[in-house]
Amino acid sequence: MDLQAQVRQAARKLLDDKQVDVVIGYEAADEPLRTTPCFIRDSQEVDRLVWNPFCEHNLAGYLQGRQDKAAVVAKGCDSRAIVVLINESQVQRDNITVIGVPCGGIVERKKIYRHLQGADIREAVLEGDVITVKGPGFSAELKVEDFLAECCKFCSHRNPVLFDIKIGEDVPEVDSKEQYHEVARLEGSSSEERWEFFKKELSKCVRCYACREACPLCYCKQCFTDQSLPAWVGKTDDISDTMAFHIMRAYHTTGRCVDCGNCERACPNDVQIRLLTKKIEKDVKELFGSEAGLEIGEKTSMMVYKENDPQDFIK
Amino acid sequence: MQEQPENWEPRIIAFLCSWCSYAGADLAGVSRCQYPPNIRVIKLPCSGRANPFYIIKSLQQGCDGVLISGCHPGECHYSSGNYYARRRFAIMKRLLEYIGVEEGRVHFSWVSASEGEKFAKVVSEVTEAVRKLGPARRLVKNEFESGATI
Numbered sequence: 001m002d003l004q005a006q007v008r009q010a011a012r013k014l015l016d017d018k019q020v021d022v023v024i025g026y027e028a029a030d031e032p033l034r035t036t037p038c039f040i041r042d043s044q045e046v047d048r049l050v051w052n053p054f055c056e057h058n059l060a061g062y063l064q065g066r067q068d069k070a071a072v073v074a075k076g077c078d079s080r081a082i083v084v085l086i087n088e089s090q091v092q093r094d095n096i097t098v099i100g101v102p103c104g105g106i107v108e109r110k111k112i113y114r115h116l117q118g119a120d121i122r123e124a125v126l127e128g129d130v131i132t133v134k135g136p137g138f139s140a141e142l143k144v145e146d147f148l149a150e151c152c153k154f155c156s157h158r159n160p161v162l163f164d165i166k167i168g169e170d171v172p173e174v175d176s177k178e179q180y181h182e183v184a185r186l187e188g189s190s191s192e193e194r195w196e197f198f199k200k201e202l203s204k205c206v207r208c209y210a211c212r213e214a215c216p217l218c219y220c221k222q223c224f225t226d227q228s229l230p231a232w233v234g235k236t237d238d239i240s241d242t243m244a245f246h247i248m249r250a251y252h253t254t255g256r257c258v259d260c261g262n263c264e265r266a267c268p269n270d271v272q273i274r275l276l277t278k279k280i281e282k283d284v285k286e287l288f289g290s291e292a293g294l295e296i297g298e299k300t301s302m303m304v305y306k307e308n309d310p311q312d313f314i315k
Numbered sequence: 316m317q318e319q320p321e322n323w324e325p326r327i328i329a330f331l332c333s334w335c336s337y338a339g340a341d342l343a344g345v346s347r348c349q350y351p352p353n354i355r356v357i358k359l360p361c362s363g364r365a366n367p368f369y370i371i372k373s374l375q376q377g378c379d380g381v382l383i384s385g386c387h388p389g390e391c392h393y394s395s396g397n398y399y400a401r402r403r404f405a406i407m408k409r410l411l412e413y414i415g416v417e418e419g420r421v422h423f424s425w426v427s428a429s430e431g432e433k434f435a436k437v438v439s440e441v442t443e444a445v446r447k448l449g450p451a452r453r454l455v456k457n458e459f460e461s462g463a464t465i
Contacts, residue, residue: 187413195415195453224368232368234375240456244371247414251367254406276410283409288402302406305398307388313408314401315424315437 003101004051006167007073010099014071014165015043020097021068026055032124032133033109037062049073051167052126053107053144058260061216063091070096071165075103077151077260079160080293081216084256087298090219100163102171105145105152106261107131110270112147116140151261151274154179161294180282182275198243204269205242211273212249214266217256224248250276255284255301258293325445327380328373329354329438332362332397335386335427342431350435351442354382361385363396367407370421374454380420380445384437387425397425416453419444 001009011023027038027048035054039062040046051073059072060081074082079100085091112133113121123134131142156176160166186194209225212218224232225245233248234241250273257277264274284290287310290301331337337358343350359365362385373381383404391397404423412418422444424437 183413191412191415191417194413198414232372234456236456238456240375240454243414243454244375247371247410248368251407251410276414279413280406280410283406287405302399302402305395305402307398309398309401310405311388311401313405313423315422315440 003168004049007051007099007101008046008049010165010167011040011046011049011071012043014097015040015046019069020071023049023071023073023099024059024062025049025073025099026051026057026059032121033107033112033131051101053105054109054126056106056109056149056261056265058214058216058262060085060091061214061219063096064219066091066095068095071099072096073099073101074160074163075101075106076155076157076159076161077103077258078216079162080157080258081260083162083293083296084217084258084300085219086296087293087300088256093296097164098160098162099165099167100160101167102159102169103152103155104158104171105148105155107144107147108149108265111149112142115142115147149261149265151259151264154181155259156291157294162296180278183279183282186275186279199239201272201275202242202246203239204271205246205267206269207237207242207245208268210266210268211263211271214262215253216260216262217253217258218249224252246273246276249273250280253277254280255288255290255303256292257281319449323450325353325379325442325450326377327354327382327438327441327445328378329356329382329384330359330362330365330369331356331426332364332385332392333358333360334392335390336362336384336424336434338428339384339426339430339434342428343434344431346431348431348435350438353442353445354438361391361393361396362400363391363393365400367403370407370411371454374416374420374451375456377451377455379448379451380422380441382422382424382437382441384424384426384434387427390427417448419448420451 014020023040025038026035028050029036033054035050037057037059038048058078058081060078086093120135121133125132129144133140154176158173159170233245284301288301365383370381385397408421422441426434
């Protein structure tokens, strides 16, 4: 039985046994190469659920503030986000059932469109590891592994770290040694070059805050960007304000970001936001030796300290 | 190093913890230690009270340098504020330098209430480092640079 059928079976059982009120998963979207989050409350409807390499969303965010019992389909990164939310008391462990699915990586739609130079894709069929895309006057066969999202390429936790129901067998972990290569490349350049690079990169940002909305861990009732007293971030399109927003948005994910890539995926202007969160993730690992969302009960790195934390930067 | 305008003096904002560094600054004054008059002091209850946003906001509004100073580890009046601050600033400093703010704009120090001389030394070092870098240009909001107000 393939993974999709197993997800449906698990969902049906949970709903029939009245163990949960809702199953949060993915369903096919109207457009090709996409799925959309769906909420199944009736076991008659479980066949709407799908599982494929287009299940890009991190559904952890939908668990916040729920009063009912919910089951959620979670990939490796999603399960880590759920762990962070539980550790931060945003989600009650008893109220959720995690349907853990081992993930072989998610396809980045934008890469396919870029590869086909913005072609009008009308249909996409997945068979094994090959996606056949068709549109007016063209058809192409693409390999899933060639179009994996950047965050999936060197993913360090493909298998769920937290689950109540496990779907399928664990997939082999990939070599994640190279996961910081982009950050390391930038670190190797001069301060001037980095400044110019980020100025150019972040000037693409139109401050729609889609990254904030998409992030499963951004749950403040009032975001610093919306505060007016004090107004931490100016509302202008001055690059200084845009940078202040991105510095602080990334900073707020310190020791919490699980690198699910939701922010970058949500960005309408392809700003490489993960370059900032990835840098912080690297520093947290280097300085404090911790990684986000691996264990329930663990506090995030900014909520604890060690007496011998590195302090060579302090006079 | 960029060309420095004539008569330019670095403007440095210093966030000092009221129990150690602020008292240390006081002692430096009482002991008549000489240090450059380039810092503007803001007193905070604890270095842990310094929101990392203070650094960003200061740089945005045209400060040439930022200094945050608190009690030595183990000596925090609130027992652990400076430990948390240390973690926050370790990340923030690296992030700012990564994004392209020059190394040497943002400084941190531990100065106790009895270290008046150390305070004078720290301020001299910070002022020199900032003077070498010249006036802040990166991350400064244009409207502040041109003198207009929001």
